Amino acid sequence: MQDKDIPDYCIEQLIKAGADKAQCVYSSGEKKELNVDAGEFSLFRTNANHGVSIMAIKDQKKGSLSINKIAKDDIDQSIKTVLKMAESSMQDESYDISEYQEAESFSKGNKEPALNTMYDRMEEFMDYSANTFPTTIIEQAILDFSSGTSYYRNSNGVSFDESEGSYSFSVMFTSKEGKDISSFNSAGFSSLDIDLALHEGGSINRLLEESAAHVRTKAVPNKFTGDIIVTPDCIMSFMGFILGNLSDFRLIAGTSLFRELMNQQIVHNSLSIHSKPLSDNLSGGYFVTSDGYKAEDLTIIKNGTLQTFLLSLYGSKKTGLERVPNSGGSLIIDTGETPLEDMIKSVDKGVLLSRFSGGSPSDNGDFSGVAKNSFYIENGNLKYPISETMVSGNIINMFQNIKHISKEEVNFGDEIFPWIQFEGITVS
Amino acid sequence: MINKDLNKYSSHFSRYTELRMQENRNNHISMVNGDVMGNSISSSSGVSSRVYNDGNWGFSSSPDLSDSAIEYVVKNASDNVMFMNKRNKEQCGFILPDISGHHEVDLSTNCVRNDQRQWIDFLSNIDDYIANKYSFLSSRTVVLSGLDMEKSLLTSAGSTSYSMTPRGIMYISLTMDNNGEPVDLMDVFGGLGQLEDHFLDPSHFYNDIDILVEHLQKKSNGVYADAGMKDVILDADLAGILAHEAIGHTTEADLVLGGSVAGEFMGEQVASELVTLVDYANTINNQVCPVPVYIDDEGTPSTDTVIIEDGSLKSFMHNKDSARHFNTTPTGNARAYAFSDEPLIRMRNTAIQPGKSTLKEMISSIDDGYYLMKSSNGQADSTSEFMFGVPLGYEIKGGKLGNAIKDTTISGVAFDVLKTIDMISSDMTWSAGGMCGKKQWIPVGMGGPAIKCKVNIGGR
Numbered sequence: 001m002q003d004k005d006i007p008d009y010c011i012e013q014l015i016k017a018g019a020d021k022a023q024c025v026y027s028s029g030e031k032k033e034l035n036v037d038a039g040e041f042s043l044f045r046t047n048a049n050h051g052v053s054i055m056a057i058k059d060q061k062k063g064s065l066s067i068n069k070i071a072k073d074d075i076d077q078s079i080k081t082v083l084k085m086a087e088s089s090m091q092d093e094s095y096d097i098s099e100y101q102e103a104e105s106f107s108k109g110n111k112e113p114a115l116n117t118m119y120d121r122m123e124e125f126m127d128y129s130a131n132t133f134p135t136t137i138i139e140q141a142i143l144d145f146s147s148g149t150s151y152y153r154n155s156n157g158v159s160f161d162e163s164e165g166s167y168s169f170s171v172m173f174t175s176k177e178g179k180d181i182s183s184f185n186s187a188g189f190s191s192l193d194i195d196l197a198l199h200e201g202g203s204i205n206r207l208l209e210e211s212a213a214h215v216r217t218k219a220v221p222n223k224f225t226g227d228i229i230v231t232p233d234c235i236m237s238f239m240g241f242i243l244g245n246l247s248d249f250r251l252i253a254g255t256s257l258f259r260e261l262m263n264q265q266i267v268h269n270s271l272s273i274h275s276k277p278l279s280d281n282l283s284g285g286y287f288v289t290s291d292g293y294k295a296e297d298l299t300i301i302k303n304g305t306l307q308t309f310l311l312s313l314y315g316s317k318k319t320g321l322e323r324v325p326n327s328g329g330s331l332i333i334d335t336g337e338t339p340l341e342d343m344i345k346s347v348d349k350g351v352l353l354s355r356f357s358g359g360s361p362s363d364n365g366d367f368s369g370v371a372k373n374s375f376y377i378e379n380g381n382l383k384y385p386i387s388e389t390m391v392s393g394n395i396i397n398m399f400q401n402i403k404h405i406s407k408e409e410v411n412f413g414d415e416i417f418p419w420i421q422f423e424g425i426t427v428s
Numbered sequence: 429m430i431n432k433d434l435n436k437y438s439s440h441f442s443r444y445t446e447l448r449m450q451e452n453r454n455n456h457i458s459m460v461n462g463d464v465m466g467n468s469i470s471s472s473s474g475v476s477s478r479v480y481n482d483g484n485w486g487f488s489s490s491p492d493l494s495d496s497a498i499e500y501v502v503k504n505a506s507d508n509v510m511f512m513n514k515r516n517k518e519q520c521g522f523i524l525p526d527i528s529g530h531h532e533v534d535l536s537t538n539c540v541r542n543d544q545r546q547w548i549d550f551l552s553n554i555d556d557y558i559a560n561k562y563s564f565l566s567s568r569t570v571v572l573s574g575l576d577m578e579k580s581l582l583t584s585a586g587s588t589s590y591s592m593t594p595r596g597i598m599y600i601s602l603t604m605d606n607n608g609e610p611v612d613l614m615d616v617f618g619g620l621g622q623l624e625d626h627f628l629d630p631s632h633f634y635n636d637i638d639i640l641v642e643h644l645q646k647k648s649n650g651v652y653a654d655a656g657m658k659d660v661i662l663d664a665d666l667a668g669i670l671a672h673e674a675i676g677h678t679t680e681a682d683l684v685l686g687g688s689v690a691g692e693f694m695g696e697q698v699a700s701e702l703v704t705l706v707d708y709a710n711t712i713n714n715q716v717c718p719v720p721v722y723i724d725d726e727g728t729p730s731t732d733t734v735i736i737e738d739g740s741l742k743s744f745m746h747n748k749d750s751a752r753h754f755n756t757t758p759t760g761n762a763r764a765y766a767f768s769d770e771p772l773i774r775m776r777n778t779a780i781q782p783g784k785s786t787l788k789e790m791i792s793s794i795d796d797g798y799y800l801m802k803s804s805n806g807q808a809d810s811t812s813e814f815m816f817g818v819p820l821g822y823e824i825k826g827g828k829l830g831n832a833i834k835d836t837t838i839s840g841v842a843f844d845v846l847k848t849i850d851m852i853s854s855d856m857t858w859s860a861g862g863m864c865g866k867k868q869w870i871p872v873g874m875g876g877p878a879i880k881c882k883v884n885i886g887g888r
Contacts, residue, residue, distance in 0.1 A: 037682060037685070037686075038682065038685035038686050040483070040518070040519065041484060041512060041515070041516045042484065042485060043484070043485040043486070043487060043512075043770060044484070044485070044486055044487070044508040044509070044511055044512045045486075045487040045488070045489075045508070045770060046487070046488050046489075046504060046508060047488075047489045047768040048489065048490050048491070049474070049489075049490075049491050049768060050491055051472070051491075062464075062467060063467055063468070063544070064466075064467060064468035064469075065468065065469050065470065066468070066470040066471075067470065067471050067472075068471070068472050068473060068474065068491045069471075069473065069491070081469070084543075084544070085467055085468075085469065085544045086467075087545075088467075088543065088544040088545035088548060089464050089467045089544070089545075089548055090463070090464045090548060090552070092463055092464065115511075119515050123515075137686055137687040139683065139686030139687065139810075140686065140867070142867075172686075174686060174687035174688070174810045175687075176687045179692050181687060181688075181689050181692075181810060181811050182810075182811075183809045183810065183811055183813065184686075184687075184809060184810040223655075249460070252460055252461075252463075252465070253460050253461065253567040253569065253603070254461070254566055254567055255566065255567050255603050255610045255612070257610075314465075318463075357807040357809070357815040357839075358815065358817070358837065359804055359805060359815065359816065359817020359818065359819075359835065359836070359837040360804045360805050360817050360819075360835075361835075362611070362612075362834065362835040363603060363609070363610035363611065363612050364609040364610060364611075366834070366835060368836060368837045368886035369815050369837055369839075369886075370813065370815040370837075370839045372809065372813075387811070387813065388813065388839070388840075388841070388884070390655075390837070390839060390884070390886050392655075392886055428655055428886075
């Protein structure tokens with residue numbers, strides 16, 4: 001049996017064995033990864049893998065199974081097991097698979113990496129950081145190329161093929177002068193090519209520069225209520241709570257704060273958030289959703305107004321709300337009109353927040369945590385790098401009190417974010 | 429079941445080589461408000477090889493367990509290190525410590541194995557108990573999660589090992605409304621062992637559920653903590669995460685090389701003399717730890733690492749390469765999560781050693797402070813500055829427990845906080861489901877006694 005035939009075989013066998021509906025994905029891929037540890041080249045790793053994920057619905061009961069053994073005997077055994085799992089489960093009318101769509105194939109990126117160029121880029125990065133930021137230690141840097149193919153099939157005749165290859169770079173660093181040490185920080189980006197010097201990707205150069213400045217820090221002078229300007233690197237620390245309240249778990253569990261607020265303003269009217277897995281501006285993204293639909297770009301919040309929940313097929317049927325036509329992620333926040341420099345100038349007392357080390361927010365959005373790799377702002381000027389400083393507030397209130405969104409943005413490959421200025425945050 | 433004996437593949441080795449065969453098996457069932465949201469099992473198996481030469485590593489993995497695939501993986505790992513050696517000649521001549529060991533341990537359950545129907549019935553019973561007794565709750569989530577990690581290892585230094593290390597966990601998360609705002613609380617049960625070792629009779633958990641709901645009700649009427657530096661008692665859950673996140677990570681030798689603050693403190697007094705902090709390999713007081721490691725994934729016999737002894741920083745945690753760098757002995761801390769992962773320096777079971785006080789004495793000693801019981805998450809820094817989420821705690825006023833507090837966070841610089849410890853309880857509790865993320869996620873043991881110290885607590 002050819003690898004590509006595995007999903008069709010699984011569907012056929014599952015239906016023959018009594019499943020009412022079935023879904024199967026076969027995927028295979030390879031990763032090549034260069035590692036630097038403590039400033040030295042350390043490891044070259046290659047991983048090959050493949051796997052089959054099977055889902056069966058019988059009498060509106062569901063079982064799911066995934067394995068990475070693809071011999072016929074293993075697959076036949078898995079088919080028996082997943083059916084037994086479904087039979088053992090509880091009925092739920094919301095279990096379903098995607099309806100018939102035209103078969104399509106999608107592809108993005110290269111199949112093979114430029115291995116020597118990867119090494120050259122890593123070497124160039126290490127030389128650049130050592131020469132430009134001599135007090136900064138590269139704790140770990142990882143440059144990888146991942147490629148893969150997947151075949152999605154279900155018993156409604158859905159057939160999608162996807163293949164892609166992309167590069168990903170991440171780096172973790174600390175700066176040190178004598179016994180003075182900065183907080184660690186990390187940065188990264190993904191890309192379909194490796195044309196760019198690694199330090200020019202995402203916000204890597206800016207964060208390396210800030211790290212070098214952070215070896216000597218102090219706390220803010222006193223407790224105050226003021227503005228925080230959240231950098232693109234840090235915005236997901238807060239936006240994750242907003243998105244979580246729009247997603248399956250909270251809507252099904254009945255704990256979403258936005259359940260009754262469709263088409264109503266939930267955040268400040270300057271904020272628009274999109275999920276665009278098909279965007280040419282993003283090297284990440286995807287073509288097929290995890291529940292078997294062709295993915296579409298969409299707007300989640302437009303000028304502060306909620307446009308869609310982020311519900312899967314199951315979540316949609318369970319709540320009676322509309323299904324979202326993608327699997328989330330690939331986020332883009334629209335830029336604003338204010339240059340970052342002017343945003344800083346507009347702050348009487350506040351913090352430029354580059355990293356947030358916080359507890360999980362309460363279900364009502366209350367949060368508190370430590371400002372890391374961040375700067376104190378006073379009278380419109382960046383005064384000094386801070387440590388042992390806590391910021392606290394409520395995430396819903398925070399997003400309803402946006403003062404400015406920057407003209408500038410950072411493209412991380414998987415998402416594009418600007419700087420956002422929030423007012424009324426407690427800093428202590 | 430994977431192949432326990434890999435010796436026949438040693439003929440493929442030409443340099444320092446590790447060969448590991450591994451299978452991870454997961455079982456996950458989640459129930460939300462009585463509906464089965466997840467019912468899945470998965471397994472991931474394969475073989476990997478790592479080769480060391482002239483200061484570089486080459487690594488390769490494959491899901492194919494055939495003899496020819498294993499031969500290919502060893503050759504590919506060797507080719508990968510040659511690629512590195514060709515481009516990077518700065519570390520020529522480095523040689524790893526020559527150390528080996530042999531161990532075989534199978535911690536599979538002796539109970540009859542349940543099928544999926546029985547686990548779903550178990551969860552239904554738990555959920556029914558909660559729904560019937562506490563109908564005012566707005567949401568109930570109950571999750572069962574099992575992980576079996578089965579590994580066999582052969583190294584060119586002569587080490588052989590086989591281990592089957594399971595973990596079985598149940599999470600219960602409950603939410604109630606308080607004036608339209610949701611308030612939630614979660615607890616975790618289980619630990620080392622398969623699901624059958626912990627979850628045969630749902631009624632054994634009814635009392636735990638009653639206690640969880642009682643805390644949740646008190647929390648829903650809770651007060652905001654008064655922000656600032658306070659005397660607190662960190663119960664085992666939080667003392668464990670302090671030991672792991674804020675101290676443990678700074679003393680992993682690879683992070684020391686990466687600039688962590690602990691590199692400056694070796695031999696110095698970094699904590700109160702009451703504090704001895706150990707990363708236990710596998711056993712404490714004749715009890716098997718939550719994540720027992722007997723031979724690590726580089727083939728080094730695992731030994732306890734005494735990180736802090738009587739307040740003084742004594743040792744870092746090492747793999748072979750960091751031990752070479754620091755000219756010391758590997759401690760058996762090299763661990764990998766999946767067959768396709770390379771071993772990294774990871775903690776095993778990290779805890780402060782118990783002291784002599786009772787919890788009651790500790791609470792009585794505080795006039796104005798907090799008893800902090802659970803952690804929701806934790807992060808720490810190379811500077812040892814830490815932040816932990818606290819979803820459950822109580823005021824202490826005049827030596828007595830007072831109101832519950834709302835969700836809060838605590839923060840501080842761990843090496844400063846350790847110096848403020850003036851009481852440690854005599855008991856020892858391990859958290860059920862500790863996981864640690866450092867390139868790879870991996871199960872860890874975290875826990876300890878309760879400690880009394882000063883930390884910065886967040887308020888409103």
